[in-house]
Amino acid sequence: MKLVGVSGALAGEKTSLAVNDVLVAAQLIDSTIQTELIDLREYDVEFAVGAPLADYNQDTWDVVSKIASADFLVFGTPIYQASISGALKNLLDHFPENAFKYKVTGIVATGWSSNHFLVPEYQLKPVLSYFKGLVPTGNVFIHNDAFNLxxxxxxxxxxxxxxxxxxxxxIYLQRGINNR
Incomplete structure (x- = not known):
């Protein structure tokens, strides 16, 4: 199985490190799981305008292809203005409706305010569900105080x-999907 992590932050390290920690934890549980981190800071994903994927640049094509070929996914986002990052939302706009069918889609979010712990639940979870992703119950919000300065x-x-x-x-949920 291949687990792809997507860090939807264009600034800072916290979201990328948190997503990577999920990838590392997965490999510690099952060393046969292949992992890849897609850090959106490293790609020039074009603004989604509704055109076919072939009309976008190579970075956009590469990122969408890597995500589409994953067996399961974990998405990370910083919380900005009580919302997910625009970079992550833009990336998701490149996918068709059934893009995550039969895929577990975990969520990790970072933020300065504990008041925002439900943002992933109320904003990102419905989007991932729209794409037919199975969203686990144990998604993680990480307050910035949890990080070493x-x-x-x-x-x-x-x-x-x-x-x-x-x-x-x-891992448990994805194995269940794969073994049905």
Missing amino acids: ESDEIIDRNVTDRIKNLADEM
Whole structure:
């Protein structure tokens, strides 16, 4: 199985590191899982205008293809103005309606305000469900206080445990889908 993580932040390290932590946790649970991190800071994904995918640049094509070929996915977003990042929403606009059918689609979100912990639940989860993704119950919101100020490493043990639980639930659900 291949697990692809998508970091929907164009600035900072926290979201990318959190998504990568899910990928690492998944490999610790099952070393046969292949992982790949797509950090949107490293790609020039064009603005979605409703054109066929072939009309977009190579980076857009590559990112969409990598995500489409994954067995399951984890999406990371910073919370900006009580919403998911525009970069992640733009990326998702490139996919057809059934893009994530039979795929588990986990969520990791980072933010400065604890008041935003439900943003992924109320904004990103419905979008992933629209694409027919199966969204786990154990998605993770990470307050910025959970990160080390100098290294951006997660230092909150509770958050680390929740990330491991998310990886475990995603693997369990995806295996169930694959074995049906």
